[in-house]
Amino acid sequence: MSHYLMVIDQGTTSTRAVLFDERAQVVKFSQREFKQYYPSNGWVEHDAEEIWSTTLDVCREVLQRTGIEANQIAAMGITNQRETTVIWDRDTGKPIANAIVWQDRRTAEQCSILREAGNEPAIKDKTGLLLDPYFSASKIQWLLDRVPGARQQAEAGQLAFGTIDCYLLWKLTEGKSHYTDATNASRTMLFNIHQQCWDKALLKLFDVPLQMLPEVKDCCADFGQIAKQWLGGEIPITGIAGDQQAALIGQACFEPGMAKSTYGTGCFVILNTGPKVVKSDNRLLSTVAYRLAGEVSYGVEGSIFNAGTTIQWLRDGLKAIDNAAESETIANQFQSSQGVYLVPAFTGLGAPYWDPDARAAILGLTRDSLAEHIVVAGLQSVAYQTRDLLEALRRDGAAELTSLRVDGGMVVNRWLCQFLADQLQVPVVRPKVVETTALGAAYLAGLQVGVFDSIEDLKLLWQQEHLFEPSLEKQEIDALYSGWLQAVDRVRN
Secondary structure (H helix, E strand, O other): OOOEEEEEEEOEEEEEEEEEEOOOOOOEEEEHHHEEOOOOOOOOOOOOOHHHHHHHHHHHHHHHHHHHOHHHHHEEEEEEOOOOOOEEEOOOOEEOEEEEEOOOOHHHHHHEEEHOOOHHHHHHHOOOOOOOOHHHHHHHHHHHHOOOOOOHHOOOOOOEEOOOHHHHHHHHHHOOOOEEEHHHHOOOOOEEEEOOOOOHHHHHHOOOOHOOOOOOOOOOOOOOOOOOHOOOOOOOEEEEHHHHHHHHHHHOOOOOOOOOOOOEEOOOEEEEEEEOOOOOOOOOOOEEEEOOEEEEEEEEEEEEOOOOHHHHOOOOOHOOOOOOOHHHHHHHOOOOOOOEEEEEEEEEOOOOOOOOOOEEEEEEEEEEOHHHHHHHHHHHHHHHHHHHHHHHHOOOOOOOOOEEEEEOOOHOOHHHHHHOOOOHHHHHHHHEEOOOOHHHHHHHHHHHHHOOOOOHHHHHHOOOOEEEEOOOOOOHHHHHHHHHHHHHHHHOO
16 A cells, blocks of 8 residues: 655645655645736735646646656645635536635625624624634625626526635546535634534525535545546545644644644644634634544634735835845844834734734835845734734733744744744744645545554654744843834724
8 A cells, every 4th residue: 555645735826736755754746836816906816727727737747756656645635725715617617706815805895894783793603703804705795796697506506615625626526526624614704613514694694505515524534536537546535624724733733732823825823722612802713723533623813914925025026035035144134124114914914903904014214224124024024923913812811832833934934933932932843844734634634544543643743843942132022012013003093
């Protein structure tokens, strides 16, 4: 029996295929960026068919580069950008419109009307989520109301909804599998996280026909088989989780009280709360961390909309750097932003502010300010936003963290990791495998087919690469953070 595991890691700006061996070590990966569409202020879209095309490309490229054939792969896992909404025709498999991305704010007014009508407490109680455009429900309603004929088709059972995992699964299995997992379902704002089912009252509130929705399974399950035509052989798909929950699993945060923070397009902190749903009084989210063998573990999550996108904007928009690695070089050289603050509210502010109308700003500029100071401020903004989340957790009464496990593309930047440790005043731990999102999906797929025996096995596979200890005085870091809070206040008001 072969013990290779392949993972589709479908992110907000690129699609990756990652091949792991039976010790969960990366053998090979391939990556493709795809186009971002910004048709209006605060709108963000993807072409779901382009995402499907890049998915096939990277999977085929990994097999070609390694010489490994489909029959040598024990199972496939899928992890994905969450909340992004696709509706497609069941007969043709074609989307009825571009996918509406999680960052998209077009339904802010729609959510505001529902909030003013007093709907948010019930939504939060059932889903653990705040009433916000971030989640899928209002996006589905928007598409059904705006695309000609869509609502009639949906009510007739001709249309299917899914987050990106669900859409890719449908395509890979040639329409045989219309499933999602509990983590992705929990981000739609239509799923009751206590009863673990689609909520009829919420479906009525958002006017979403039940027949559009996928069946919800555990994170480890039989999701179907990849059709032979795509990769040259059938491969069982046995693990699915939304990207942030997959990263929690990849970081082996299986004990209540353990936390991870992932730095990709956005930044996402999840604290494992075990079998208990912990409700936040400080605008953090309660969510499904994972569901295995029917048993649910929950988490408290804080979501930051712009982390890696801030560095992309410094590169592509401001043209202050040529590549992401240059930001670390500049930070090592300048060390300070000289009082400059960059608040990256390009698509509003996420937790704990949840302000869809906020927009990005650079504050504190003087005649002495250089482009390099703005680059440093961009890196610092990621740490400040993470501290915002941890401060909210503290106000909620969460136990003080003894460390924070970090992952994602940004944490290769040692300067950022050190500044994080200083701002948070807790050790920051970087694992040997920083792309833990794909690793978590590999763990799930492998658990289902017996490549890994148990969660205890997975804990033993996790390895620390570097520990960043706080080094700055608390008075100094508090003064910097105070300036950040003032900058955020100006952006919001």
